[in-house]
Amino acid sequence: MWIKLLGSGLTIFATSWVGFEIANHYRVRPLYLQQMQSCLQMLETEINYGLTPLPRALDKISSIHQGPVGDFFRDVHQNLTSTPGATVREAWKKSLDKLFAPLYLSNADYHILVNFGMTLGISDRYDQVKHLKLVMAQMASAETQAREAKEKNERMYKSLGFLSGLAVVILLY
């Protein structure tokens, strides 16, 4: 009897936990995408108005932003400055690969950002601003989609986790 009850509790707990995890993915993704945009916006200001060298600009951005997005810019800065002869393209991609999971990026986001990294720092100001505007627009549309997905799925997965656990318990009890 007690063992049965304990087993049911554990089952419900486990499925709810899985449900919450999936829901969490839908909850934070738009948040990170938004943060990414504000970082890129800051980068644009540094490039366009400050003419700040990239390593310093990355350092500045990472000191202001917390969480995985700030970590990402910190990591790029570190990759770029720690090895002599390092290129932005490689540093940027390395950090993206490393922080792909914690940033909750989709494959499409990943490709957009990798492509952007290939252009960063290698052309004049006008060109850089154009690339930055493009990647920010792409991030914004990704954010809109992520928000819609959140509205649709966040609650559903939370309930689904709990209810599927309950269903299993009822069936087996």
Next chain:
Amino acid sequence: MLACRNISEILEKEILPFLATKVAVLIRNIPSNQLTGLTEIRVRHSKPLALYCGLGEMFIDHMGRLTVCPDRVYMVTGEDILNTLQVISQSSLYAMEEELQNGYFTLQGGHRVGFVGRAIVEAGRLRAIRHIASFNIRIARELLGVATAVIPLIIHNNRVCNTLIVSPPGCGKTTLLRDITRQLSNGIPSLGFKGVKVGVVDERSEIAGAYEGIPQNNIGIRTDVLDACPKAEGMLIMIRSMSPQLLIADEIGRTEDTNAIREAVRAGVNLIVTAHGANIRQIQLRPCMVELMQERIFERYVILGYSRGIGTIEAILDENFNVMPIPQAVHREVISCG
């Protein structure tokens, strides 16, 4: 005696850190005695990597050895160009707007990296160079003592004559000017010449090799440097703010420059400047220069060439274009150390 820093030391500290890793490794593996007198490194997209030592041209083969034959040698890749560009600009090409307009960067130590590619023109003016396709890295050599033979001819009655140094590109014009600056600034006891206050307007950061405003080359104890400033404006600022007795400027030739030169001479300042040209006749073909010559502004013309190696002093003329006798010691190759 000529004295200069070891070429491998210059390469290791000031040049190789700014090249694409692959190219840097190739050059680093060449024994330094083979690089004696290295003046240029040429990096061209899909073309052999070329090194110039004096007048000789060399390539690097696949085994990392120097060869004069351009077959089966290391070819520069697009990636080499891109990586070099990134390292030189600290991955911030956008911050180098002025350099992109001028077509060169200056590295610490005064080495000039010239580049060309596709020009972006806006309203008839060059805005930037994009898609950079070739580099020319010119290694600045400090050759202390190069000017020793010239100095007695440009000092007259303990006064420095207004001098124009004429030379084709790459003949040691800036090297000579730098050593003249150093010697006149320090003073030359053997000639009874006391040092003068020298103002250097170093538009391209090549004479003093200033980094963040501080001269890296030995240019004498009484020398002030206005770094990276346009020559014409810089000469006037120098006269007003630093009261030099001698003004130094490299590569003059525009109308503004000639006006500034007149202004300086009227202010009682002596000057030594350089201009591109193979001989005095070519200089006379340039309208703004010929005016200065007719006004007898220059009292000495030093003509450089490469008839007996880089930096040969071909002739020294006085204000009436009469050839002055050059002491025998001048006839020698100045780039003789590595």
